Amino acid sequence: MAEVEEPGNGGAPTRRDPGVTRRDANVPPPRDPRATRRDAGAAPGGALLRLPDALAGRFGLVAELPVQGAESDLLLVRDERGGEFVVKLFRRGYHADREVWEKLPALDSPHVLRIVETGHADGRDYEIAEYAPEGNLRSLMAGPLPAETVTEAAAQLAAGLRALHGAGIVHRDLKPENVLVLSADPLRLVIADFGLSRVLEQSVVFASASRTLAYAAPESLSGQVSPARDWWSLGMIVRELATGRPPFAGLSETAVVDHLATRPVGADDVPDPRVRLLAQGLLARDPRRRWSAEQVGQWLDGGSPAVARDAARPEAPPGAGLPFRGRRYQDRAELARALVEEWDHAALYFFGRGESGEAWRSLRDWLAEQPDDSRIALVDGHLTAKLRPDVKLLHLVRWLDPTLPPHHLGRRVLPEDLPGLAALAGEPGHADHRTACLLGRALWDDRLLKVLAGFEGGEQLARIDDQWRSHVTAWNELVSWLRSQDAVPPGLAARLPSAGGDEVRVAGPSDDPPVLLLTLLALAAEPARTRQRIAAAAERARASVTEPVAWFAWLAEGAGDDPLRQLALTRAAPEAVLEVEARHRDRQAAARRSEALRARWAERERARLAGRRAAVVRAAAWSLPILAFWLAGSWMVDAMFSPSGDGTSRVGGFQRSGGVPFVTLAAFSALAWAVQCGAEVLVARVQGRDYLPYGPWSWLSRLLGATGQSLSKASRTMSGAARRTGRRGCGVFLLLGVVPLLLVLLLVSMMTAVAGLLWLLLLVATPAAHAAGAGVRLHRWRRAHEEAERKALA
Known part of the structure; x- marks a missing residue:
């Protein structure tokens, strides 16, 4: 530089x-x-x-x-x-x-x-x-780390300390917050923050006692500065990495100072023996006998340097004190801290077998030696009562050292610690999930907050307990009323459980895990902050329901700023979301069914339209006899009533004058046939395969023997309505009207001089009637077709 x-x-x-x-x-x-x-x-x-x-x-x-x-x-x-x-x-x-x-x-x-x-x-x-964007070492200390990771971290920090001490620099404030993580995988650590560092010209000097107390060496209490101070701090970091527990958790500064000044910091709870040896060597109280770079290097190479036995406190005489976890305890405060650190083991060890256990008898004998007369009330009122082992241990710890922060199940229970229990209870995968659930149930069922209020710093716990029980009562009344409403769906009851113990849970579904119970505890412990969180959760719940749900809207409108109603709204939201999703699935299923019906109908229509050509050919072929009929009729009229050379014609011995030439009659015959054939071709093209196999001429079909059906049924078939409506067709009326008329006109034409004109009139009227009938048939078919489509797509 x-x-x-x-x-x-x-x-x-x-x-x-x-x-x-x-x-x-x-x-x-x-x-x-x-x-x-x-x-x-x-x-x-x-x-x-x-x-x-x-x-x-x-x-x-x-x-x-x-x-x-x-x-x-x-x-x-x-x-x-x-x-x-x-x-x-x-x-x-x-x-x-x-x-x-x-x-x-x-x-x-x-x-x-x-x-x-x-x-x-x-x-x-x-x-x-x-800049180290990965943060500091604290971010990796959510729980115990594997021995390999602890060893790697210790090796890198030891290398950094060797470099600092080699330059004559003592860090003086080594702690996880001052160890930055350059990379988490692979692990790369650097020592940072040299604000309190000192350059030493001698091996030991004295300076101000600025330090982070939990990681400070015992000699730092007097201001002594030496490289051994940093090695002690490394030992505390190694112990925390291996156990997952920060040093002196929950203890006041006075208690920490007293511990550092009078007692060693043990490493017996470090599970790996090699890491435990490193922690024991670094946590020697005598800085002259504490491990330094040389011993740590030997340990990293696989060696086992000697660990100095701490002689700062004289050993208790053999047989004296209360035995627990391989040690004997005379001091009440020290025993209380040991019981808190090993809560699960201590509860079963002393109280798991009742008054028949050897450990219980040892405890009772040790208590009898204590000069405090309040031990009698402790033994008779709590330790021999019908209480759970954990509750007995709580009363024992409070009697031993009420200056400790309140603890239960080995966890600190200050007012600021209570809101976090609900979050832990709601995370089944968290390492502390089970402890949080057990702690919450115990605090409620055994009314332990009032007991914990007797510890130092727990004075507010009794008030919190009263408020908590008030919230639980109000909640149970609210959800009982909500479950009784007709507007809410049946599935909502499971999402609105009663809170509290067995005496209230019988009235509704169980709150297990007790997330709801602990949420109400958080509301009692931190009202303002918890209200804000519940209100924010309620807003998210409203936003999660993307479609109108009547009962949920009713519940949301009535929530207001009441935290209990907002909490109910939050818990009810998943049911409303499921209802919205069910609607969506139903709509999708209906759309798929409709699409399938439309596809089948479309396939049917394609088949019908594919028969157009055959229907048109059939219509044209079956209309050819009409042409023959009209031409034959015209020829007969011309033959019978054609004028002679003098302009007269003879019919039945009578002579008549005038007539229509055959050419004209033949032209009109062709035109009449074209109209009738065109009408049938149009109907056949529209109906496609639905066009009748024999067209409208059921009488001709009967003559040919194609069917044995009656004239009425054939005419209904001709009209295209028999398949769908069952109504009678128009064909019979057409035949009954046209055929007799044709015969009458023919008879009249034979006896009148205007036979040609009458035949021409017939050539005009009959095709017109045929075309009208075809139009009626087509109209009825279209109505029947639309009805069939509606039913097919319903």
């Missing part, structure tokens, strides 16, 4: 990465603050701080990171090339160790965060470091 003076910063020397150049005015736009987190996401709403003038010209501010320390603020910035960095701005009154700054550039370790630039601007020290 080159050392230059930056104008405007008081002439203070600033070390700058040579690769960083002053940016131009076109600064990349800030990205979404939620996507710029270091471990938990950037603070919403944008940064409240600003960059010093010396940095604002070269970097664009992206977000203010929420991981703030007591001595500094962290800002995510971006340079003109799009590279992202973290600017650490020391608060006024805090200054970085200049000797540390001088040595940081010389560090060449992949497990120590690279500091790009350090300096002083606008009255504040600052550091610019590379």
